[in-house]
Amino acid sequence: xxxxxxxxxxxxxxxxxxxxxxxxxxxxxxxxxxxxxxxxxxxxxxxxxxxxxxxxxxxxxxxxxxxxxxxxxxxxxxxxxxxxxxxxxxxxxxxxxxxxxxxxxxxxxxxxxxxxxxxxxxxxxxxxxxxxxxxxxxxxxxxxxxxxxxxxxxxxxxxxxxxxxxxxxxxxxxxxxxxxxxxxxxxx
Numbered sequence: 001x002x003x004x005x006x007x008x009x010x011x012x013x014x015x016x017x018x019x020x021x022x023x024x025x026x027x028x029x030x031x032x033x034x035x036x037x038x039x040x041x042x043x044x045x046x047x048x049x050x051x052x053x054x055x056x057x058x059x060x061x062x063x064x065x066x067x068x069x070x071x072x073x074x075x076x077x078x079x080x081x082x083x084x085x086x087x088x089x090x091x092x093x094x095x096x097x098x099x100x101x102x103x104x105x106x107x108x109x110x111x112x113x114x115x116x117x118x119x120x121x122x123x124x125x126x127x128x129x130x131x132x133x134x135x136x137x138x139x140x141x142x143x144x145x146x147x148x149x150x151x152x153x154x155x156x157x158x159x160x161x162x163x164x165x166x167x168x169x170x171x172x173x174x175x176x177x178x179x180x181x182x183x184x185x186x187x188x
Contacts, residue, residue: 001028001035008042010070016041019071023078024052030085031056041070050077059088135165140178143168 003021005012020039031037031054040051047066050073054061063080067073137160138146147155147168154169159180167179 001025001031001033001037003037003039006038006040008040010041010043010048012041016070016074019074020050020052023074024081026078027081027085048073050074052077052081054081056088061085061088137163140166140168144176 001024003017003024005017005020024037024039028035035054035056038051038053040049040053042049042051046068048068048070049064049066050070051064052062061081061084063077063084065073065076065080067076135156135158137158139160140157143155143157143166146157147153147170154167156165156167158164159166162182164180164182166181169177169179171177
């Protein structure tokens with residue numbers, strides 16, 4: 001495994017690097033030998049955040065933990081990655097049974113993590129509820145008001161400006177974002 005460390009509003013000490021390499025190194029048998037691990041340490045409003053990204057075969061494994069202590073955040077992000085790997089393997093295994101396109105991905109994962117996550121538990125995706133509702137044209141500000149009135153963190157609507165389906169969502173800092181899958185910049 002190759003590590004890349006980045007610090008935002010914090011100087012990355014050798015102790016932090018060593019702790020991250022030691023803890024994330026526990027998972028090294030689950031990744032290809034040449035796996036690139038990007039670790040980002042940051043401090044925002046007295047909170048320590050550790051983000052780890054590991055590109056896998058056609059996927060990106062990513063964990064993020066915020067804590068009052070940088071070293072406990074490192075420990076927490078390793079637990080997050082561990083759970084994600086188990087879920088990832090189970091999902092790919094389930095999909096490979098239904099779709100042959102996923103068989104290659106499962107075989108690639110099994111070459112470096114053969115028995116990992118095979119504890120008999122099936123955490124398959126369960127859709128608990130499906131909602132149907134009319135998507136009426138409105139501007140993003142109206143959609144945010146509607147979202148807030150419903151008490152949700154996101155809202156699907158038809159943008160009255162271009163009549164395309166968009167999503168508004170509430171961000172962690174209390175601001176809002178909009179997802180426009182039909183952005184002309186990305187479609188060219």
